[in-house]
Amino acid sequence: RSDLQELAKRSLAGREGSVVVLDVRTGAVLAMYSNPTYDPNTVAVHDIEAAGAALTALDETPGKPLLANAYQERYMPGSTFKVLTTATALSNGVVSGASAWPDESAWVPPNTNNPIQNYGKKVCGGDLAEVFRRSCNIPFARMSVDVGPEKLVDGVRSWGLEAKVPIDLPGAATVDKTLANNGSLLTQTSPEVWRTPISKPVADQLTQLMVGVVNDGTARCCMKLARGVQAAAKTGTAQLNADGEEQRSHAWITAFAPAKAPRVAVAVMLKGVNATVSAGTGGTLAGPVAKTLLDKALLVVPK
Numbered sequence: 445r446s447d448l449q450e451l452a453k454r455s456l457a458g459r460e461g462s463v464v465v466l467d468v469r470t471g472a473v474l475a476m477y478s479n480p481t482y483d484p485n486t487v488a489v490h491d492i493e494a495a496g497a498a499l500t501a502l503d504e505t506p507g508k509p510l511l512a513n514a515y516q517e518r519y520m521p522g523s524t525f526k527v528l529t530t531a532t533a534l535s536n537g538v539v540s541g542a543s544a545w546p547d548e549s550a551w552v553p554p555n556t557n558n559p560i561q562n563y564g565k566k567v568c569g570g571d572l573a574e575v576f577r578r579s580c581n582i583p584f585a586r587m588s589v590d591v592g593p594e595k596l597v598d599g600v601r602s603w604g605l606e607a608k609v610p611i612d613l614p615g616a617a618t619v620d621k622t623l624a625n626n627g628s629l630l631t632q633t634s635p636e637v638w639r640t641p642i643s644k645p646v647a648d649q650l651t652q653l654m655v656g657v658v659n660d661g662t663a664r665c666c667m668k669l670a671r672g673v674q675a676a677a678k679t680g681t682a683q684l685n686a687d688g689e690e691q692r693s694h695a696w697i698t699a700f701a702p703a704k705a706p707r708v709a710v711a712v713m714l715k716g717v718n719a720t721v722s723a724g725t726g727g728t729l730a731g732p733v734a735k736t737l738l739d740k741a742l743l744v745v746p747k
Contacts, residue, residue, distance in 0.1 A: 445474050455477075461478070461695075464710065466618070466709045467708065468707060469635070475737065522679075522693070524678050524696045530650060534642075540572070547567050549566060578661060579679060620709040621700070623654075651676050658674070662726070663731050669742070675701040678699075695729035702742070710734050714729050
């Protein structure tokens, strides 16, 4: 959709990152934009030397404009990965809605002396809904240990990781598209079920957890959609720096709406190129972009 594509372009003006918007029912790409980008006309001129020089200049430009962030680069997903961790734990019966974790600010996993901390070194804990909406790190680290390495890897692989995927955009937006389709991972353009990584009950439970993120969690600031439409979302703040280094992080959000009858899924990633653009979280930085795109996408009445 040209209107969504233009909005995605405007939303990333002056910021490095990417946006993907999908129709969850058909897999159609409604919008996809990456920044930095480039003008292909500069390398399509008849003068071979000029075209070569332009290509070299683009190849040496910081930010790699020749590579689309949306599908040609890999970025740490931050806490958006907690969707897959939770899905695996629920599917294996390791956790339930009644599971709870202690309030703590640090935890040392087995066989290591490197502590896991919550974002901002805060104290965080509670039941599954609480730790998911607040995106506590320690409970999900504990959850991963309880699931065990083999089952955790198998659970993640069930979504198609490490497989030859018959999907053009096998990334964060596709995870949300799968939740919106009751746990079925569809192919891209002629939608057929490729895999079913989770059951419908698990997909429903994850959807409710993601609704909690919007209503009273890390996305509550910025994901209340127009006309009272309920969204489901998960934020991520992928911290890139070691202690003592400049604070940088990629800001993520994945979301779909309406939560009860999904039509559109979106993934937004803003690159943490420096401390200035990293002065916020996935909810506060990427959330407003996702909200704007979902509001625009849902204005069109489906046929």
